Amino acid sequence: MTPTALHLGIDAGGSRTRAVLLDAAGRAVGRGEGPGANPAGAGTAPAAVRLAATASAALGDRPPGAVTACLIGLAGHRALADPAAFADRFRRALRLEAPVLLVPDAVPALGTAAPTGTDGTVLVAGTGAVCVRVAGLRAVAANGGLGWLLGDEGSGWWIGREAVRRAHAQPDGALGSLVRAHCAAGSSDELLRWAYDGPPRGLAALAAPVCRLAATGEPTARAITDTAADHLAALARATARPGQPLVLSGSVATADGPVRTRLLHLLADLDPLLPRTDPATAAARLAANAACHDLPAL
Structure with missing residues (x-):
């Protein structure tokens, strides 16, 4: 060199x-x-x-x-x-x-998080969600990653979608107020138009405020983030090999908050690593x- x-x-x-x-x-x-x-x-x-x-x-x-x-x-x-x-x-x-x-x-x-050239598994949860086992420079196994139309459970998009669904059903609760304010929606019809007219990443932008609300203990938001972590943990368990590194990646999985906290607990036996x-x-x-x-x- x-x-x-x-x-x-x-x-x-x-x-x-x-x-x-x-x-x-x-x-x-x-x-x-x-x-x-x-x-x-x-x-x-x-x-x-x-x-x-x-x-x-x-x-x-x-x-x-x-x-x-x-x-x-x-x-x-x-x-x-x-x-x-x-x-x-x-x-x-x-x-x-x-x-x-x-x-x-x-x-x-x-x-x-893992040394260069190490084989292992990555759980990526950002806008979408996928878990991939890597050997060398190749993906050798994967679960999830089907995109917003067919999958991405636990992702930022999924959290946003669930929040909009709950806000539409219960517009007067804390989560409903947060979602309507984020979307500048004055009515349920306006909320639906916002969701359908925008790109999927628009829903993903709701993930961070929903996670912040969940961190305060608000029960509806907390139920969403707990279920998101459950989905992501299931992806990791279906993909990872014991003894190899498991790295968490993406804003949903790595940001300090309820999803990461629950993930680290659910996957404790696999010793998940956070990015350095x-x-x-x-x-x-x-x-x-x-x-x-x-x-x-x-």
């Missing part, structure tokens, strides 16, 4: 994308942030453009040719019909000369490791 080597890591989720540029000593020398780049939601071509724009922000005034390795952890990886073509589209959009490794977002998520760094930094470290071991790019 040359002293001037730069390693680019990208964490691309459904709601936002982050990029980190590390130098040969592992120091962060650039960061970028942009909108979500999940190809299942944004579309393949727009997702590649968003990835390139976020990476360009991390590069700053450095030429793309200075990057010697790049790894992208991509939500919606399974939705790609041709991952190699997608990686090439991104490479051309950024004018990148380095190889690009395109992996599921669970791969760098594992690296936020961010996924984009972990992706950049994995890119450096891949470059050292001459791993093939997509």
Whole structure:
């Protein structure tokens, strides 16, 4: 590895994308942030453009040719019909000369708490919810991840949906008041229009205030967050292998609050780990490791 080597890591989720540029000593020398780049939601071509724009922000005034390795952890990886073509589209959009490794977002998520190159399981609960067992740079088993239409139980979207349902049924309670204020809905009909007219991530934005309300002991909100944790724990138990690391990832699973507290209790025997760094930094470290071991790019 040359002293001037730069390693680019990208964490691309459904709601936002982050990029980190590390130098040969592992120091962060650039960061970028942009909108979500999940190809299942944004579309393949727009997702590649968003990835390139976020990476360009991390590069700053450095030429793309200075990057010697790049790894992208991509939500919606399974939705790609041709991952190699997608990686090439991104490479051309950024004018990148380095190889690009395109992996599921669970791969760098594992690296936020487990040593680089370790096999293990990641429970991701943010906008959506999925649990993935990782070996090397590949997902070898997964549960959940069906998206908002067919699944994502326990996710931010699911918490938001449940909150809207309860608020519609009981508009005068504490949860109903919170939801109607968040949605600027003066009536039940306006609440329904807000829910149906907006994107699924709009419902996911309700998760944080609902969790804060649950933390005060409000029973309806607490029932939602308890059930969310139960769903997520079931995903983890169906996927994880005893003796391997289990890492929690995503805002719902890792933010200090009732979901995380209950998850840590329900999964105590699996010794779940919380992130020590961010996924984009972990992706950049994995890119450096891949470059050292001459791993093939997509």
